Each structure stands twice: as C-alpha cells, then as structure tokens.
Amino acid sequence: MKIVKPAKAGTMESNDIYIMVYPNEKGNEIQLDSIVLKQFGKQIEKIIIDTLKELDVENALVVAKDRGALDYTIKARVETAIKRALE
Amino acid sequence: MEIVLTNDLEKVKEFLKEFDLSLDDDVDLTLVAVEDDKIIGTCSAAKNIIKGFAVSKDYQSEGVASKLLTKIQNILFDKGIYETFIFTKPENKSIFEGLGYRFVEGNSDVALLEGGAANVQKYVRDMFLKSDLDDGEKAALVMNCNPFTLGHKYLIETAAKENERVVVFIVEENKSLFPFDVRLELVKKGVKDLKNVTVIPGGKYIISSATFPSYFLRKEDDRLRAYTRLDAAIFGRYIAKEFNIKRRYVGTEPYCPVTNAYNNALMDILPNFGIEVKIVERLMKDNVAVSASFVRNLIKQGKLEDTKKFVPESTYEFLISKEAEDIIEKIKRSDSPH
Numbered sequence: 001m002k003i004v005k006p007a008k009a010g011t012m013e014s015n016d017i018y019i020m021v022y023p024n025e026k027g028n029e030i031q032l033d034s035i036v037l038k039q040f041g042k043q044i045e046k047i048i049i050d051t052l053k054e055l056d057v058e059n060a061l062v063v064a065k066d067r068g069a070l071d072y073t074i075k076a077r078v079e080t081a082i083k084r085a086l087e
Numbered sequence: 088m089e090i091v092l093t094n095d096l097e098k099v100k101e102f103l104k105e106f107d108l109s110l111d112d113d114v115d116l117t118l119v120a121v122e123d124d125k126i127i128g129t130c131s132a133a134k135n136i137i138k139g140f141a142v143s144k145d146y147q148s149e150g151v152a153s154k155l156l157t158k159i160q161n162i163l164f165d166k167g168i169y170e171t172f173i174f175t176k177p178e179n180k181s182i183f184e185g186l187g188y189r190f191v192e193g194n195s196d197v198a199l200l201e202g203g204a205a206n207v208q209k210y211v212r213d214m215f216l217k218s219d220l221d222d223g224e225k226a227a228l229v230m231n232c233n234p235f236t237l238g239h240k241y242l243i244e245t246a247a248k249e250n251e252r253v254v255v256f257i258v259e260e261n262k263s264l265f266p267f268d269v270r271l272e273l274v275k276k277g278v279k280d281l282k283n284v285t286v287i288p289g290g291k292y293i294i295s296s297a298t299f300p301s302y303f304l305r306k307e308d309d310r311l312r313a314y315t316r317l318d319a320a321i322f323g324r325y326i327a328k329e330f331n332i333k334r335r336y337v338g339t340e341p342y343c344p345v346t347n348a349y350n351n352a353l354m355d356i357l358p359n360f361g362i363e364v365k366i367v368e369r370l371m372k373d374n375v376a377v378s379a380s381f382v383r384n385l386i387k388q389g390k391l392e393d394t395k396k397f398v399p400e401s402t403y404e405f406l407i408s409k410e411a412e413d414i415i416e417k418i419k420r421s422d423s424p425h
Contacts, residue, residue, distance in 0.1 A: 008164050011157040012186055013150055018157065022169065022204060031206060033187050063204050065187025067153070 003060045007084035010069075010077040017044075017069035019081040024061035028052050034066035047071055051078040060085070088122045088151065090158050099139070102126045106141040114139065118159055120151050130155045132163060137173045137202075156186055160203065170205035170291075174198070192320045196313035199321075207292055207321070211329045218254070218287050218330075226250035226334040226365075227327070229293055231379070233263040234406070235273040236398050238338065238377035241370040246336045247281045249365075254330060256289035264383065264418050269405070276401035292321050311345065315352035322353075323360030334363045341369065341376050372396060386418045 003023045010018045030045055048062055051074075062078065069077070093099065099117055100110050110117070113133040120128035120142070128142035128151040137159060142151045163171060173183055180190060180198040188200035191207050201207065226246045232239050246253045255278070257271045265273075267288070275286045326332070335357055340346040354364045369376040377397050385393050386406070395403050405411055 006164070006167075006169060008161065011153070012160070013153045013157065018160070018187060020164070020169070020204060031204070031209075033189060035185055061204070065202070067185075067187065 001056050001082075001086055003057060003082070003085045005085055005087075007081050009080035009084065012065055012067060014067050015069060015073070016067055017074050017077050018065040018067075019077045020063040021078075021081045021085045022061040022063070023085075024059050027058060029061045031061070031063045032066065033064070035068055036066070043071075044074060047074045048078055051075050052082070055079065055082050057082055088120055088127065088146075088154075090118055090120050090154055092162075093117050093119045098126060099129050099131075102129060103139060103141055105143075108139060108141060110139045116159075116162060118155055118162075120146075120155055122146075127151060128155055130159055132159055132171075135163070135168050135171050137171055140173070140175070152182070153186055164203070169203050171202045172205065173200045173202065175200070192317055192324060194313065194316050194320065196309060197317060199317060207325050210291060211325045214287070214290050214326075215329045218285060220252070220254060220285055220330065222331050223252055224250075224331055224333045225252040225254050226336060227254050227256065227330065227332040228336045229256045229258065229289060229322075230274070231258040231263060231294075232265075232270045232274050233379045234265045234270065234382065234398065235277045235402050236377050236379055236382050237372070238370045238397070239274070239379070240277055240399055241377075242336060242338050242367055243278055243284060244281065245367050246334075246365075247278075247284050250334065251283060253281075253284045254332070255284060255286045256293055256326075257286060258294050259289045259291070260295045264421060265414055269414070273399075273402050273405060277399040292325065294318055311348050312352070315349045316356055318349070319352045319356035320360075323357050323362055327357075327360060327362050332362060334365055336365045336367055338367055338369050342378065342380060383418055386415055387421075389419070391415070 003021060006022045008020045010016050012018045030048055032041060032045055034041060034044060044066055048064060052060055096110060096117060099119060103110055110131060111133060114131040115133060117131040118129060119126050127146045129139060130137060131139040173188055175183060175198055177193055177195065177198045183200045184190060188202045191199045191201050193199060228243060228246060230239055243255060255274060257274055259267055261267050271288060278284050278286060335353060337350050337353060340350055357364050375381060382394050382397050391406060394406060
C-alpha cells in the first residue's frame with residue numbers, strides 16, 4: 001500500500017505514542033524519540049517496522065514520539081496513522 | 088478540564104504574567120486549558136514556533152502540558168505545518184524533551200528544541216548530499232546578498248584564494264527586498280569564474296528569523312546575543328561538521344549593529360568547534376565601504392546608474408532589466424533595513 005499524504009494518530013500523553021506518517025522517497029524510515037529509548041528503543045522500532053510490513057507499506061517516514069506506550073498501543077497507533085495516510 | 092481555542096488574549100496575557108511571560112503579537116492561535124471556568128494552562132503558536140507555554144503550579148505533572156501540546160500539534164499538523172520549534176529557558180529543556188521534543192542547541196539564555204518531522208541532522212545531511220561537494224576541508228561564508236555587490240564578491244574571492252574549496256550559503260529566509268531566488272541566482276552568476284566556489288541555499292538552520300527567541304528575554308541586547316550565539320553554535324555543531332568546514336569568513340561591519348553582534352558571536356563560539364574565523368576588511372570604492380545597503384540607498388534615490396561601480400556586471404544587468412522593475416519600486420517605497 002502506498003502512503004499518499006501526511007497523517008497522524010495518538011497523543012503525547014503519558015503511556016501513549018504520537019505517530020506521524022509522511023510519504024518518503026527513500027523507502028521506510030523511522031525517527032523515534034522515547035522516554036524509554038535506552039531500554040526499549042529497539043523493540044519499539046521493531047513493532048513499527050513489523051506493522052509497516054504487515055500493511056505492505058514501503059514508502060513511509062514514521063516519526064514517533066513515545067511516552068511509554070505498550071506494544072499493542074504502538075501497533076494500533078501506527079495502523080491508524082497509516083490508514084489515514086492512504087486516503 | 089478541557090482544552091479550547093481562545094480569542095480572549097487579554098485573559099491569557101493576565102495568566103502569563105504569573106510566569107513572567109508575555110504573549111508575542113505574532114501568535115496566530117492560542118489554546119487554553121480550562122477547569123471550573125479558570126485558565127490553568129496555555130500555549131500559542133506563531134507559524135511553526137510554539138510559544139507562550141505555561142501551566143499553573145497547582146496543576147503541573149497532571150498531564151495538562153501534554154494535552155496542550157498534543158492539541159496544538161494536531162492543529163498545526165492539519166494546517167500542513169509538520170515541523171515545529173520551541174524556544175524555552177534552559178531550565179525547561181528537559182520538560183520538553185520528556186514530551187517528545189529534541190534538543191537542537193542552547194546556551195545560558197535559551198534552548199531550542201524541535202518537534203514533528205523536524206530533524207536538524209537529517210536536514211543538514213540532505214543539504215550536503217544535494218550540494219555534490221566532496222568531504223575535503225572547506226571555508227564557508229554565509230551571506231544575504233541583498234543584492235550581490237562587489238563587496239560580497241571581494242570577500243568570496245579572498246576566501247577562494249586562501250582555500251582549496253569554498254562554500255557560500257545564501258540566507259534563505261525571504262524577508263529581504265530582493266527575493267531569495269533572485270539573490271541566489273545573482274551570486275551564482277557573479278562568481279561563475281571562481282571554480283572552487285559552490286553557492287547553495289542556506290536552508291532552515293542558518294539565520295532564519297522564524298527561529299528567533301523572543302518572549303522570555305527582556306532586553307533587546309540579551310535577545311540579540313542569545314540569538315546570534317545560538318545560530319553560531321548550530322553552524323558549528325551541525326553544518327560545519329557535516330560539510331567539513333574549518334574556516335568561516337566574515338566582512339568587517341561598519342554600519343549594522345546586528346551584523347556586528349553576529350560577527351562577535353561567531354568569533355566567540357566557532358573556535359570551540361575547531362573553526363577559525365577570518366575577518367576581512369571591507370572593499371572600499373570612492374571612499375565608501377561597498378555594501379548592499381549602500382547600493383539599495385542609491386536605488387532608493389533613483390541613482391540606478393551609479394550602482395554600476397559597486398556591483399558585478401551580472402547584478403547591474405539584472406537591476407536594469409524588466410524583471411527588476413517591481414523590486415526597484417519596492418525599494419523606493421521601503422524603509423526596511425534589509
């Protein structure tokens with residue numbers, strides 16, 4: 001699926017993640033900021049990458065501002081942002 | 088608690104007073120967090136700059152700040168503004184870092200953070216890749232060239248003689264009488280014969296007036312000092328590092344106090360990043376220091392032909408062309424310092 005416009009999902013509140021998705025010429029790219037970057041940065045990136053793969057997305061710049069979201073929250077936020085970016 | 092847009096700026100100003108903050112005139116939207124008809128928090132935006140941010144002491148650490156930030160980000164995002172900046176006091180830096188903002192640069196007066204898709208490192212890397220320059224050592228100049236004069240040319244020539252590779256950044260902010268694309272084009276034409284000189288757009292992180300710290304600095308002098316030092320440090324940490332710039336050239340500044348303060352900041356800050364600052368005496372002609380403001384003054388007085396002595400041929404050709412008519416009209420009517 002192809003990202004055609006910028007879209008967002010989530011909030012910057014505690015235990016949530018704010019996801020912004022933009023069309024990207026250079027394939028998938030992730031830019032993550034997190035209050036738990038040192039402990040869970042790799043894992044959060046992996047969830048985002050896996051979600052992109054599941055949705056067959058290959059041209060997304062995903063900017064993520066994490067405030068300690070759990071795995072399924074991250075997945076849900078990414079899915080929502082991607083869906084909004086397809087229309 | 089709810090968060091709403093407000094037009095009642097007087098109330099917001101009153102609230103901000105408690106925090107020793109004022110609300111700038113340039114804000115185009117203001118949010119308030121309200122509980123029991125009382126303002127407990129606020130933030131505003133002026134284009135892509137988030138400012139006037141405060142939350143009541145009694146409500147801090149209750150998620151008011153993150154709700155305000157989310158809402159303002161959402162509004163800006165929907166307006167197509169994807170990169171945002173926050174200027175704040177250095178002691179508040181970590182609050183915003185905790186809210187997903189990235190620290191760009193700071194000093195004892197101000198910290199600059201960026202949010203959304205803004206990413207200084209990535210942006211500067213893209214700038215470098217686009218420039219087609221190699222990674223050898225370089226000298227650099229940052230110029231507005233409003234318009235390009237023999238004074239600018241002399242400065243670039245001096246750098247070109249003393250260095251193997253020179254890169255000239257043209258200030259991209261479109262606040263000058265000559266529009267950015269005209270300024271860039273005239274410099275490119277004017278230095279065509281200098282083979283080791285590359286002229287490129289300065290981008291978002293060099294002298295961009297959109298990123299001017301304002302509300303929390305009282306005195307004009309402090310503000311200027313903070314801004315120029317911030318700009319110099321961003322140049323040193325990000326731009327010079329990526330482009331491998333070892334020297335920066337500036338002209339002596341006889342007229343403009345802002346440029347003078349800027350030169351001082353460069354001399355103070357850049358050596359910390361291993362960059363030598365070279366000051367070149369201005370080119371004199373007929374006992375005047377050749378400068379763009381001098382040329383604009385001649386134009387203002389209707390002495391277009393007199394500019395010939397002070398600008399390269401390519402600039403003069405442009406000034407007398409049809410394309411320049413509107414700009415010249417604007418200069419004649421304007422009192423702008425730039």
